[in-house]
Amino acid sequence: MNRQLFAPGHTACVGCGQSLGARLVIEASGPNTIVANNTGCLEVFSTKYPESSWGVPWIHSLFENAAAVASGIEAALIYLGKKDTVNVIAQGGDGGTADIGLQALSGMFERGQDILYVCYDNEAYMNTGIQRSGLTPFDANTTTSPAGSASSGNIRPKKPMPEIANAHGIPYVATASVGFPQDLQRKVKKAVSIKGPKYIQIHVPCPLGWRHEPVQTAQVAKTAVEAGLYPLVEYENTRLIAVRKIKPSPVEEYLKLQGRFKHLLNNPEEIKKIQEIANHNIEKYNLRVTSSEKNLSTEC
Amino acid sequence: MxxxxxxxxxxxxxxxxxxxxxxxxxxxxxxxxxxxxxxxxxxxxxxxxxxxxxxxxxxxxxxxxxxxxxxxxxxxxxxxxxxxxxxxxxxxxxxxxxxxxxxxxxxxxxxxxxxxxxxxxxxxxxxxxxxxxxxxxxxxxxxxxxxxxxxxxxxxxxxxxxxxxxxxxxxxxxxxxxxxxxxxxxxxxxxxxxxxxxxxxxxxxxxxxxxxxxxxxxxxxxxxxxxxxxxxxxxxxxxxxxxxGRQYHGLIEEYRTKDAQRVIVAMGSVCGTIKEVVDELRAKGKKVGLLKITTYRPFPHQEIYERLKNIPRVAVLDKALSLGSYAPLAVEVKAAFFGKKKQPQVISSFVAGLGGRDITKDSIKEIFRLLTAKERACEFIDLKPELLKETYE
CATH class of the missing domain: 3.40.50.970 (Thiamin diphosphate (ThDP)-binding fold, Pyr/PP domains)
Structure with a gap:
């Protein structure tokens, strides 16, 4: 492969997890891919006219309609008899996916269209300046869920998007993390090999919004997984087939790396609530590694 | 077929x-x-x-x-x-x-x-x-x-x-x-x-x-x-x-406008009703006509100017509003004469047929009747004044 599918030189922030995620995704899917992109950081930093990072055909229409635009692309490819040779990816950020774009995404799932939807989850509206989204975690300090004397940040946990995707009965749903790039690419390759709608949600740290050191992007992502706050799970036909096993570390290990949770560090009661979220995940997905297992993705 | x-x-x-x-x-x-x-x-x-x-x-x-x-x-x-x-x-x-x-x-x-x-x-x-x-x-x-x-x-x-x-x-x-x-x-x-x-x-x-x-x-x-x-x-x-074998201008259509003194400008199915009324009034010797606008975007300003510049009285019929301003089609027809020397003496604006109220032949005749020397802006046709007096306590 000579051509770069996602070229450097774009205008993403230093340490941007989403740019890393986007490159891993498109390189796993390969050159015979058409991408429909929601409005958001990725669209803005990768396509500032007259330049573009994209070495595949790529279209941006609006904030909330990538899933529907991709549906039109898929239908057109079927009409042209080309669908079997071309992957269609729709992608967006967490707001474009779980909030404003949820209806279009649900429609795409329900229609059974042969499209991989990728959600780059940086857990807030970063492009507009760190406002909370439906995927902002509990207690995170954002510009519209600020911590203050009467608030400890975002009042609700993350919307369970993988479960919402699964409720549509689609053939493949997975979470991934830029902290585990090989696992991420394996999931993308698997997803595009399956016919029908697929959903992959990728945890992509945002140094600006999460207020961590840009060099720590991969570390922050890994720590989220290891704390049980971002379980890496994989479903086929709604059945959980694999999880990444962990030796759970305390959630403070993750929280203390980031300015968005700084207000919690002297607040053990709130940290306890976040630990409970992690514990719930660990139990629900059976994440804890047993003595006979290695710290690896394991079949359920 | x-x-x-x-x-x-x-x-x-x-x-x-x-x-x-x-x-x-x-x-x-x-x-x-x-x-x-x-x-x-x-x-x-x-x-x-x-x-x-x-x-x-x-x-x-x-x-x-x-x-x-x-x-x-x-x-x-x-x-x-x-x-x-x-x-x-x-x-x-x-x-x-x-x-x-x-x-x-x-x-x-x-x-x-x-x-x-x-x-x-x-x-x-x-x-x-x-x-x-x-x-x-x-x-x-x-x-x-x-x-x-x-x-x-x-x-x-x-x-x-x-x-x-x-x-x-x-x-x-x-x-x-x-x-x-x-x-x-x-x-x-x-x-x-x-x-x-x-x-x-x-x-x-x-x-x-x-x-x-x-x-x-x-x-x-x-x-x-x-x-x-x-x-x-x-x-x-x-x-x-x-x-x-069917002929359209595409932008506009003129109906008996050549020697007309009064012309209604309109869009859509109401033009069929207007044509009937024009025929009836013409039979009585009234010099009336219709200018139908087929293409609203792009708006054919020049065509409209050419066709209406010598018509003394023009009525523009809107089936829409621009709430808080004049009716949209009327504004644009008027704009066709922007900076021009020749223009109708009167361009009156009428609103009819909102929400499915029938635009009858009588409605069209009423527009021709109201197309006098007095210019009218956003005049509603077939309004029921009694409904406007209703109150709820």
Whole structure:
């Protein structure tokens, strides 16, 4: 492969997890891919006219309609008899996916269209300046869920998007993390090999919004997984087939790396609530590694 | 071949003849018969098209956007709230220069909710970049779809088209139609060939972020194209005449205006009623006429100026409002005389038929009667003053 599918030189922030995620995704899917992109950081930093990072055909229409635009692309490819040779990816950020774009995404799932939807989850509206989204975690300090004397940040946990995707009965749903790039690419390759709608949600740290050191992007992502706050799970036909096993570390290990949770560090009661979220995940997905297992993705 | 068809049925027949590869729409009255008909054609194997059932008009418009961006001809239809819900996407389709075809079955806008006809929906979308045609009868609806695709897909244009047909009056009305034959359509409308498309063989980026350095020029280019469309439409309708034998100017239509002292300017099915009244009044020796506007976007300012400059009294009939200002079509007709020396002595503005109130022959006669030396702005016809006095305690 000579051509770069996602070229450097774009205008993403230093340490941007989403740019890393986007490159891993498109390189796993390969050159015979058409991408429909929601409005958001990725669209803005990768396509500032007259330049573009994209070495595949790529279209941006609006904030909330990538899933529907991709549906039109898929239908057109079927009409042209080309669908079997071309992957269609729709992608967006967490707001474009779980909030404003949820209806279009649900429609795409329900229609059974042969499209991989990728959600780059940086857990807030970063492009507009760190406002909370439906995927902002509990207690995170954002510009519209600020911590203050009467608030400890975002009042609700993350919307369970993988479960919402699964409720549509689609053939493949997975979470991934830029902290585990090989696992991420394996999931993308698997997803595009399956016919029908697929959903992959990728945890992509945002140094600006999460207020961590840009060099720590991969570390922050890994720590989220290891704390049980971002379980890496994989479903086929709604059945959980694999999880990444962990030796759970305390959630403070993750929280203390980031300015968005700084207000919690002297607040053990709130940290306890976040630990409970992690514990719930660990139990629900059976994440804890047993003595006979290695710290690896394991079949359920 | 002459056939007795419902308006919606006639649309499905002509859309089938245009061979769209992708069709997507969402149910809304009074548009639904159109997409039901197309769905049945696909189900019966008569139409080789991908029919994408969506969860909203926003997605219907997005699906046809994606399909045309991939190089495939596409079709959608909607009405009223559905058109508004598409609104964001419509601006985007035009900005991306994608020649989508949309049929708008004109219907009033909520609130209060009302499913009957006026033209508030498409008139409100006048700034979105779509070329807009308004049909007088079902035959014209059919023909404007063919003309519309040709104009939209012309390499010098590459803009979307909206064919507006009055809801119920035309969608559910029945007329004898000269339905074009497939060979004729194939002769007139070649297969769609995109200038640019999403193709892994030749990757390109569509819809990038454009900063102040470049944005104005891209918008300017669309505005300039609309000027070219004004010149192109009469050329395309001339070609249409050669193939199908039906003659349209395309931008406007004059009806007994030559020596007229009083002329009504209007769009859509009401023009049929106006023609009848004109004939009646002419029989009584009154010098009256009609100027029908077929193409509302781009707005044919020059044509209107030429046709009306020597008419003493002009009435503009709107089936829509621009709440808080003068009626939209009236404003634009007046603007046709901006900076010109010759103009009518009076250009009066009338509003009628909102929310499906019948515009009868008496309504039209009332407009002619009120078209006096006194210029009227936004004068409502057939208003019921007694309803305005009702109070609730």
């Amino acid at each position: 002459r056939e007795f068809l419902e308006g919606s049925q006639a649309v499905t027949r002509v859309v089938k003849l245009c061979k769209p590869g992708v069709i997507s729409a969402y149910p809304i009255t009074p548009q639904t018969h159109i997409v039901e008909g197309l769905a049945q054609m696909v189900a019966d194997g008569q139409l080789n098209s991908q029919f994408v059932n969506v969860e909203s008009e926003h997605s219907a418009a997005s699906v046809v956007l994606g399909a045309v961006a991939t190089g495939v001809r596409a079709y959608t239809a909607t009405s009223s709230q559905g058109l508004f819900y598409m609104g964001e996407v419509l601006f985007n389709i035009a900005g991306l220069r994608l020649p989508v075809m949309l049929t708008c079955a004109n219907r009033a806008i909520s609130a209060p909710i009302n499913i009957w006809n006026d033209q508030q929906d498409s008139v409100s979308m006048r700034d979105c970049g779509f070329i807009q045609f308004y049909a007088e009868d079902i035959q014209e609806v059919v023909d404007l779809h063919l003309i519309g695709y040709r104009v939209a897909e012309d390499k010098s244009v590459m803009l979307p088209v909206m064919v507006c047909m009055d809801g119920f009056i035309l969608t559910h009305g029945i007329e004898t139609i000269d339905m074009p034959q497939q060979e004729e359509v194939d002769k007139f409308l070649p297969p769609y060939s995109a200038l640019y498309k999403l193709d892994p063989e030749r990757p390109l980026t569509m819809g990038p972020l454009v900063d102040p350095e470049y944005y104005m020029e891209m918008r300017f280019a669309i505005q300039e194209t609309h000027k070219e469309v004004i010149k192109l439409i009469p050329q395309i309708t001339a070609q249409f005449f050669k193939v199908f």
